[in-house]
Amino acid sequence: MTITISACSQCGMENTYRYGDNFVCADCGYGWPVMQSMEKSLDAEPVIKDSNGNILADGDTVVLIKDLKVKGSSTTLKMGTKVKSIRLVEGDHEVDCKTDIGQFMLKACFLKKV
Secondary structure (H helix, E strand, C coil), X not given: CCCCCCCCCCCCCCCEEEECCEEEECCCCCEEEHHHHHHHHHHCCCXXXXXXXXXXXXXXXXXXXXXXXXXXXXXXXXXXXXXXXXXXXXCCXXXXXXXXXXXXXXXXXXXXXX
C-alpha cells in the first residue's frame, strides 16, 4: 500500500514530509499521525482543481483559459468561452459540460472558475 502525503490540515500548504510515524508541515510545524492520514484518504473523494488551484464542484461556472481543438472535428472551443453548470466525473477528463456547440468532456487544467 502506498501512503501519499497530503496537504497540512492546519494551514493547507503542501510542503509536508514524513517523520517517523507522523507527517509534519514544514510551514507551520503541525504534525499528525500517518494512520489518521490513511483513514482520511480512503474515505475522501478526489478533489478536482482548476488551473489556478480553486476547487471545482458540480454546478460551477468556468471559463476556458486557452483555445481547444475538438478531436475528430474542425471545431475549436475559443479561449474565454463561459461554461455553466459543469458536472464532475472520474477519469482523465474530469469535467463534463454542455456549450453552445455541443457536449464535451474537458480537463480541469484548461479551466478557470468564475
